[in-house]
Amino acid sequence: MTDEALTGLLWEExxxxxxxxxxxxxxxxxLRITALEDGANAPxxxxxxxxxxxxxxxxxxxxxxxxAHLTGGFVxxxxxxxxxxxxxxxxxxWHDLVGGHNTATSVQDRFGTQRFQEHHxxxxxxxxxxxLMELANWGLGLRDLSANVNFFSKVQVDTDGNLTYIPxxxxxxxxxxxxxxxxxxMVLDTGQHPLDPAPQYAPAAVRVAVKRNAADSAVDACxxxxxxxxxxxxxxxxxFL
Amino acid sequence: MHASAxxxxxxxxxxKAGTACYNEILAAGEPWIHEIKTxxxxxxxxxxxxxxxxxxxxxxxxxxxxxSAQDTILAQRNIYIKIGTRLMSNLxxxxxxxxxxxxGLHDTLTGSCAAESNQVRYSLDKRHMHNCRSNFxxxxxxxxxxxxxxxxxxxxxxFLHAPVTPEGELTFAxxxxxxxxxxxxxxxxxVIALISACPQLNNSCNGYHPTPIRLMIWDI
Numbered sequence: 001m002t003d004e005a006l007t008g009l010l011w012e013e014x015x016x017x018x019x020x021x022x023x024x025x026x027x028x029x030x031l032r033i034t035a036l037e038d039g040a041n042a043p044x045x046x047x048x049x050x051x052x053x054x055x056x057x058x059x060x061x062x063x064x065x066x067x068a069h070l071t072g073g074f075v076x077x078x079x080x081x082x083x084x085x086x087x088x089x090x091x092x093x094w095h096d097l098v099g100g101h102n103t104a105t106s107v108q109d110r111f112g113t114q115r116f117q118e119h120h121x122x123x124x125x126x127x128x129x130x131x132l133m134e135l136a137n138w139g140l141g142l143r144d145l146s147a148n149v150n151f152f153s154k155v156q157v158d159t160d161g162n163l164t165y166i167p168x169x170x171x172x173x174x175x176x177x178x179x180x181x182x183x184x185x186m187v188l189d190t191g192q193h194p195l196d197p198a199p200q201y202a203p204a205a206v207r208v209a210v211k212r213n214a215a216d217s218a219v220d221a222c223x224x225x226x227x228x229x230x231x232x233x234x235x236x237x238x239x240f241l
Numbered sequence: 242m243h244a245s246a247x248x249x250x251x252x253x254x255x256x257k258a259g260t261a262c263y264n265e266i267l268a269a270g271e272p273w274i275h276e277i278k279t280x281x282x283x284x285x286x287x288x289x290x291x292x293x294x295x296x297x298x299x300x301x302x303x304x305x306x307x308x309s310a311q312d313t314i315l316a317q318r319n320i321y322i323k324i325g326t327r328l329m330s331n332l333x334x335x336x337x338x339x340x341x342x343x344x345g346l347h348d349t350l351t352g353s354c355a356a357e358s359n360q361v362r363y364s365l366d367k368r369h370m371h372n373c374r375s376n377f378x379x380x381x382x383x384x385x386x387x388x389x390x391x392x393x394x395x396x397x398x399x400f401l402h403a404p405v406t407p408e409g410e411l412t413f414a415x416x417x418x419x420x421x422x423x424x425x426x427x428x429x430x431x432v433i434a435l436i437s438a439c440p441q442l443n444n445s446c447n448g449y450h451p452t453p454i455r456l457m458i459w460d461i
Contacts, residue, residue, distance in 0.1 A: 058310075059352020059395050062411045064361050068350070069409035079393075081357025094409065098320060098350065100311030105333055142305045142331065146394040157405040161321040161346060163314070194315055232361045 012209035016121075020130035020189040021208065022137065024049040025180040027240070030088065030211045033188070034175040035152050037204035039167065041193040042151035043101045043127045046076060046084045049185040052140055054080045058097055058147035064228040068157065070095040070149060073221045075181070075229055082236040083229070084184050086222035089177035092170040096150035099163065101127035102194045111201035124201050127191035134187040151176055153193040165195035179213060179222075181236050251324040254341040254425050256282060256459050263458035269451040270440030272376035274384050275458075276301050277428045282340065282459045285436075287400045289452025290420040293439040294399040295353040295373040298328060298336050301431035304388045306330045310349040310395035320405060321346035322397055328426070331394075336432055341425035344418065348398040350411070353377065354441045363443045376437035384433070398439075399424050401446055415445040427461070 010029070014036070015021045025031050033042055048054035057079035061067070065074055072090035075083045087095075107126040116123040131145055154169035178186075190203045223233045258264060262281075266288070267273050277283050285294050300306035309331040314320050316329045324342045327335040352358075353373035360368050374393070381388045400422060402414045438454050439447055 053390055057352065057358075057395075059350060060355075060358045060361070063351050063358065066411045067409060068405040068411045077358075077361070079355065079357070081355070081361045098311065098314060098405075100309075100315040103333060143391045145331065147311050156407055156409070157320055158407060159404070161319045161405070163318045163320065195318070228361050231365055234365065235357070235360060 008212035008214065010210045010212060012207060015188060015190055015206050015208060017190055017203040017205045018125040020134050020187060022134045022185070022187050023210070025178070025184045025186050025210070027180050027183055028213055030177055030179045030213055031186070032175050032177045032209040032211065033151055034207040034209070035170050035172055035204065036207055038171050039196070040170055040204035040206055041153045041191065041196065042206050043148045043189045043191055044151060045131060045145065045148050045187050047144070047185040048078060048084070049183040052138065052144065052185060054078050055144065055146055056084060062097065064232065065226060068097060069154070070097055073225050075222050075232065076149070077232060081232065082239055083181040083232045085178040085180055087176060088179045088222065089175065092152060092174040092176070094154040094169055095176065096153040096155045096193070099150055099153065099155045099193060099195055101131070101148050101150070101189070102191050103128040106194055107201065114201070125191065127189045130189045130191065131187055138185060150193055153196070155195060163195060165193060165197065181233070182239070249323050249345045250343050251341050253343070254284070254423070256284070256425070258457065260459060261457045262460050263456070265456055267436070267438050267454050267456055269438055269453050270371055271438055272380035273436040273456060274380040275434050275456070277432050277434055277458060279428050279431050280461055281428050282425055282461055283337070283428065283434065284423055284425045284457040285399055286421060286423040286455040286457070287418065287452070288420060288455050290418045290422060291415070291448030292452050292454060293401040293441070293446040294454055295437040295439050296397045296399055297377070297393070297435040299388065299392065299433040299435070300330065300336070301433050304386055304392060304433065306332050306334070307392060307394065308336060308397070313349065320350060322349050323347065328397070335429045337426040337428050339424060340427050344400050344422045344424060346402050347424065348401040348403040349395060350405070351398060351401070351403045352395050353437060354439065359443060367443065370442065371440040373437035373439055377435060380435055413444070413446070417448060
């Protein structure tokens with residue numbers, strides 16, 4: 001990491017392969033997520049930490065920006081017309097918004113069973129159960145679990161609507177940076193993408209770095225990306241007045 | 242309507258209106274909530290054409306089990322709701338199966354309109370306009386079991402076609418669809434259907450003229 005990228009660094013840590021992580025990313029800070037292996041996948045869900053019934057909206061994120069994938073310059077909308085996070089930096093160009101996440105059943109069907117009793121912390125985990133376990137610590141549960149983002153993964157949609165997982169979308173060292181526009185309760189997992197055809201259970205670790213932002217600028221690529229985003233930022237600013 | 246949406250319709254349904262056990266018209270822009278039993282067939286008719294019907298389903302026995310757009314997309318590896326689609330719950334179980342359809346490729350990515358998303362999409366002064374989420378919230382508040390905003394997640398938009406390009410862009414192909422297009426589903430479990438006849442006036446999803454829909458149920 002360069003000296004410049006380290007400016008404002010508060011701390012960093014590794015999320016081990018298969019494990020999950022929760023943090024309340026404060027307005028005024030950013031999170032850099034770095035893939036530590038080729039082909040990493042990092043499923044994530046987002047809530048307004050101050051009122052979690054407000055949460056990430058896949059549909060509003062798509063509609064406002066006319067997108068079905070995520071990269072630098074786009075933002076993640078809540079279901080209340082506000083912006084949870086902006087994507088300020090991205091080295092891999094495509095993060096999946098539609099593919100969902102794996103579950104105990106889908107992991108068992110594909111990879112079999114590997115229990116804690118025999119394998120200790122190398123046991124097979126899954127994103128659904130990790131999400132629910134992390135959410136339960138905040139008094140949240142299945143009702144609060146809506147769509148997720150899959151950082152580092154690419155899923156392409158053909159003209160008939162069929163999904164194709166594109167291998168090799170991210171390499172070790174690729175990163176994406178999220179600037180919190182609200183206080184965002186974020187759950188990040190490291191489970192494999194459910195459409196990743198890898199024959200083995202092989203989730204990849206990611207590194208997270210929390211940073212204090214440099215001074216805000218009204219002339220911001222995410223804010224100016226489209227008139228919708230400008231209005232989303234205004235709504236978000238009013239919420240904090 | 243988008244050309245690719247037309248080519249995927251099914252043969253006409255054999256069910257006759259006279260044998261339906263439920264047959265009601267929902268006025269334009271209004272909500273509806275109703276239980277549908279396992280094995281019953283549920284039909285939605287866009288009576289005036291060009292009318293999005295925002296729809297969610299919940300297990301009648303445990304409403305924390307509900308329709309999941311991402312689980313449905315993942316199960317069929319395709320983003321559209323169409324003939325043969327099994328509408329999957331967040332617990333990975335089929336809730337309903339699309340058994341007859343005269344529209345084509347229905348949307349489940351673009352969700353419902355809301356006062357707040359209308360502000361973002363159109364203008365900050367659009368907050369007062371009637372919208373699908375207000376309908377959802379009102380209908381849920383009237384229901385006998387406790388369901389509320391926490392239970393809302395990305396819905397189905399019947400009679401709305403929103404293609405995604407291979408470049409990852411979302412487009413809208415609203416166009417005009419003629420009156421009487423319908424979709425029919427068989428319930429695979431006891432479900433609560435929650436519907437908003439979309440009142441959106443800011444885009445062409447309802448042809449700028451929201452119209453009534455017909456809701457029909459058959460005991461099979």
